[in-house]
Structure formats: structure tokens, C-alpha cells
Amino acid sequence: MNKKLVNDAENFAKTANVSRETLEKFMVYQELLSKWQKKINLIGPSTIYNLWERHFLDSAQLMQYIPQKLHSGQIYDVGTGAGFPGLVLSIMGVKNVNLIDSDTRKCTFLREVVRQTEVNANVINAHLPKDAQQNIYPEASVIFARALAPLPKLLDIVFPVISPTTCCILLKGEKFNEEILNARVSWKFELQTLDSQTSESGKIIILNEVCRNESEVE
Template identity: 65%
Template sequence: MNHLSNIEATNFAKSVNVSRETLAKFQLYAELLKHWQKKINLIGSNTTDSLWERHFLDSAQLMRCIPKNLESGPVYDIGSGAGFPGLVLAIMGLKHMHLVDSDSRKCVFLNEVVRQTNVNAHVTNARFPIETKRNLYPKASLIVARALAPLPKLLDIVFPVISSTTCCIFLKGARSQQEILDAKHHWHFKLKTFESQTSENGKILILSEVSQNGSGAK
């Protein structure tokens, strides 16, 4: 690891208050990601140099948004890709994490990071919502997603694993307010919004009691 990466790692550790052991797992994760990036496109090539803030810190900030009274059950990171945000949250201690992605190559990468960091996470190579309609997945306690789809489409994707107690936390960009308005045409939900720590226009959306207009989640 070069001097600049060491500084970025140290700043990250201070920002999210992780132990040296946890930081070592993130450093290993970063090394594996940069190595695999040469083979497959895991992240945008122009974000590799800002990995610690653009991806790790951006994902880690969700820990402060997770409800303290979250019910026990599966946590799904839909469209996990390179592991953002789900793998970051799992390394920070969030249990029952399922990293779901339709790209088998990315799933191989995720499995390798999970194995080498010995983190509590399960990798699933699947495309939502096709498999969920076959009732193969238990209802979620928490669903997280980052840069996957506009909010109305995202709710379509994850609804098969939503129950009345499921919490959804989504990282969104500058169009978040319009996406919320669009989603309300077809969906009912309680909403909390927080400013992103890493993006001037970024928002964190926390949805609960999600149901389709005229129906309810079971």
C-alpha cells in the first residue's frame, strides 16, 4: 500500500471509528479490488484513486442510519457489484448480509473477499426480482442498494422480499426528490431523508412500511 493510500485508510478509520482489525480487513478488500479491477470492471476507472471516500466511506455512512430496533432477519444488498454498500456494512459488523448480484464474475470476486476477510456474509448469484417471485428468498429485515435503479423501479425489484417490518436504505443522487415524487404515484411508504457525507447532492433515503397503493406488504 502506498503512502497516499495509508493516509486515506487512516482518515477513513477516524471518520467511521473502526478498530485496527476492521481497518486491516478494509485494506485487504482494497488490495483485492484493485487487483481484480484489472480483470473485470468492478468500479468506474476514474474512482479507483478515491476508493476510500467514494466507495468505502460512502457505503459505511449507512451504519448510522440503520434502526436500533431492526428485526432479526436477512439483510439484502441488491445489485451488490463490488460490494457497495453491503460488504462494507458486513465488515463493519452488520450480520445476516446477503450480497446479491446477477454478474457471476462479480460474485466470484465477492466470494473471494468474504473468504479472505472472514466476514459474515453470503454471496448469491441471482437476478432480482425473477427468482424472488418463486418465493426462494425469505422476507428481509433490511434492504440496501446503491446506484441500482430509480426509486420506482427499485421498489418493483425489491418488493417481493418486503414485509410490513422491512426497512429499506438507499443511496441516491441529485434526482432523489423527483424519484420520490414518481414513486409515490404507485407506492406508499414512510420516509426519512439524510444528507450524504460524501456527495454534495447525495441523499440517503430510509423507507419503512412500504406497500403498493391499494395493497399492503405481508
């Protein structure tokens, strides 16, 4: 690992407050990602050089927002891609994480990282919402998504696994306000908006009590 990556890793460990043992698992993750990136497009090529902040820390910042009472339930990272944020949170100790992606190759990569880091995560090669409508997946306690789809479409995708107590923790870009307004046309939800630790224009939005507007149900 070159000097920049070492410094980035150490800075990540301090900011995210992870142990040396956990940092070593992240180093395994980083090495596998760099290796597999040459075969398949896991992340934007330009972001590989800022991996520790752009992807690892961006994901790790969500740890503090998981409601304690929901830690024991099923956690879904929908459209996880290279494992962000779900696999990062799993390495940090979050249990019952389901990493869902429709890309078979990405799922193969994720299974290899899970195997080598020995974390408590389940990789699911599926396409939501179609597969979830078969009622084979339990309702989610927490749903994560990062750069999967605009909020109205995202809620359509995850709604089959949402319960009245599900908490959705989502990473959004600079158009978050527009997405929220568009989503409120068809959806009701309690909303909390928080600043991102890694992006001046990005936001973390937390949704609770998600349900369709009555006009949409009829």
C-alpha cells in the same frame, strides 16, 4: 500501499470509527478490488483513486441508520456490484448480510473477499425480482441499494422480499426528489431524507411501511 492510500485509509478509520483489526480487513478488500479491477469492471475506473471515501466511507455512513431491532434479521444488498454498501457493512460487523448480484464474475470476486476477510456475509448470484418470486428467499428486515435503479423500478425489484416491517436504506443522487415523486404514483411509504456524508448532491433516503397504492393492486 502508496502514501496517498495509507492516508486515505487512516482518515477512513477515524471517520468511520473502525478498529485496527477492521481496518486491516478493509485493506485486504482494497487490495483485492485493485487486483480484480484489472480483469473486470467492478467500479468506475476514475474512482479507484478515491476508493476509501467514494466507496468505503460512502457505504460505511449507513451503519448508523440500521434500526437496532432489525439487526438480527436478514439484510439484503441488492445489486451489490463490488460490495457496496453490503460488504463494507459486513466488515464493520453487521450480521446476516446477503450480497445479491446477477453478474457471476462479480459474485466470484465477492466470495473471495468474504473468504479472505472472514466476514459473516452470504453471496447470492441471482436476478431480482424474477428469482425472488420463487419464494426461496426469506423476507428482508433491511434492504440496501446503491446506484441500482431509479426508485420506482427499484421498489419493483425488491418488493417480493419486502414485509410490512422492512426498512429500505438507499443511497441516491441529485435527482432523488424526482425519483420520490415518481415512486409515489404507485407506492406508499414513510420517508426520511438525510444528507450524505460524502456527496453534496447525494442523499440517503430511508423508507418504511412500503406498499403498493391500492389502485396498483387492483
